[in-house]
Amino acid sequence: MSAPVYIAGTGVISAIGDNSAACLAALENEQAGMAEMRILDSIHRNRLPVAEVKWTNEQLASLAGMKPHISRTALLSCIAAKEALHDAGIENFSSLRTGFISANTVGGMDKTENFFKDFLADPKKGKLRDVINHECGAATELVADELGIKNYVSTISTACSSSANSIFFGARLIRQNILDVVIAGGTDALAKFTLNGFNTLMILDQQYCQPFDENRRGLNLGEGAGYVVLVSEKIAAALKKKPFSRLSGYCNANDAYHQTASSPDGTGSFLAMKGALAKSGLQPADINYINLHGTGTQNNDIAEGTAIKILFEPAYPQMSSTKSFTGHTLGASGAIEAVFSVLAIRDGLIYPNLRFETQMKELPFAPATKFKKGEKINHVLSNSFGFGGNCSSLIFSKI
């Protein structure tokens, strides 16, 4: 990738914290975000743990500075995007060509599913304001308008890899001199629709998930949002706070195996990681840490693990799944984990893979289990794989 694209700021909200600093503290203190459902009103409340952001919509709305009746997807997005923008501290923001590129999987479904109760009983019933922001793009526009971003808005939805795609798409628009600044990432709120969907697939863990463990049982769903502020070299040079990392590689590939399952040898995952390395001009041995997709399902972890085995053999980088803290935040996960990857570079961190007990018998490596500081982290690979065979890998590098 010729013209570099820098990370000027990060923002995140998840079950383990309302901002980057709070999430880092929870990662260091090994505090997972899973718990019994408190906000989502589902019959699965006592059976399926989830990683909820602990605030009600009213509380989130006051944090976001938005109206409480809008979708939780937009509220979470706004909080993380505002943090990212504030963190970047771009002074002449309004004079720059700025874009907001977000991602999510079900848009305003958290409101639509309640609207549908009334609507199904009588198609003339149900409050229209609960369905007006149903489309995925609506959440993006609510936040773009709140941030005052007009030059470019877009939304990506490729299931669990959505927000990794929004990050490299944003970087490409900067590199091609179409935009100067892009706030890129994604958001998803827990919804009964998603919870029940994953439940029918029988891939939800009734206990707290154990990614990359021989005895893993499935995933826990989570919610949240994550954004990075991407800037061109010219903008980076003018910033007070100098960026410490850049997006050095990315690749989007397709597994082309099955609508929901990964191929046994992780073809798509392998191609995404290999392609990202090629784009960055790095060798596998240059990668210091892999933030795994690591959902905790039988299928994902063996596919991803096998792909890593093939690509990195015989020297494996340290790796972990932070979904053991945040749960699987779907459309937000790629961006939340991109933020964690960038912070790992800044502070020299390795995050623990919580609750890991037994190494997978097919794999010659195990994830990191202890939080480590003062590591030399120059290059981090972050994986995001999803339904539809959509696989994306990002590489962040220290400057």
Added chain:
Amino acid sequence: MYIRSVGNISAQLSFSQLLKEPAVYTTNRLTCIEPDYSTIVDPKLIRRMSRIIKMGVAAGMECLKEAGINNPDAIITGTAYGCLADTESFLSKMVENKEELLTPTAFIQSTHNTVGAQIALMLKCHNYNNTFVHRGFSFESAMLDAITLINDGDAASVLVGGVDEITNTSHQLLSRFGLYKTNPVSSASIFESEGKGTVDGEGAAFFLLDKKASGNDYAALKALHTFYKPAGKSVVEKNISDFLAMQSVDANDIDLIITGKNGDRKNDEVYEQLSASLFKNKVSVNYKHLCGEYPTSSAFALWLAANCIKTGIIPGLPTAKKPSTILIYNNYLSIHHSLYLLSAC
């Protein structure tokens, strides 16, 4: 950038039929004329697909077939609403059964990337695959992804399309928002009724964009520009004139303007103003009486423009000069504005 081939499923049977006699409907809901899918997609696969997936996959496969390509460097889809029928099916059962006794099929197919994923799966295509879901910019985002991917040297030929479906529920709901005419009108006369509302539409249109000319392309795509929530009509005009200036194109060079007029009086004001200013004395045609109004309808307009350039004939204007430069200007709900410039190869 060249448009090498197209695949289109819409309320019109084909471009040649459109030249002969466009399909006219008396309704506020224009639905697609669907082909015999068994000639395009393996019948075993079709049975499991919902309507939008069938339309999207078939339009994509027809496009690839025409180009003679079975492994494009990228597959990129734009859809504002995604797979509505599957979403509704799972959602309704979830509400009715109070979250019990649910099956996964509709959920699996409800994700917005299903059309792009199914095309990749059928082709065993491991290349770049992306789906954009940004309302009236869904197709434009997909196009920009394709164009910048090609400009980056990461792809030479890209399959890119826009697809959206109407369901009974979506039509009922959008009607409650007052989007459509309440009295059925002939689709041929929606611009004359000058009332409130337009007609609902749907469609699937795919294009094979290629970096190099093949010698048998439909048209060259010169440029694409979008702008969001312009402050007024003068901002719209400025965006259009700046866009043309950037491409070193004079308004006199444009042979045909395809506009996104939809028959809603308020929506159409901006087009009326342009026809008295920037577009004065220009040959122009509308397209939403042919396919209806929907967030990815600009993909239909692009299909129309590509065919006009290839054949040299403009539907409804058989005696007009053969168009070699076409400008498309569309907006969706006055929020999402898009411009496309095409020329003969």
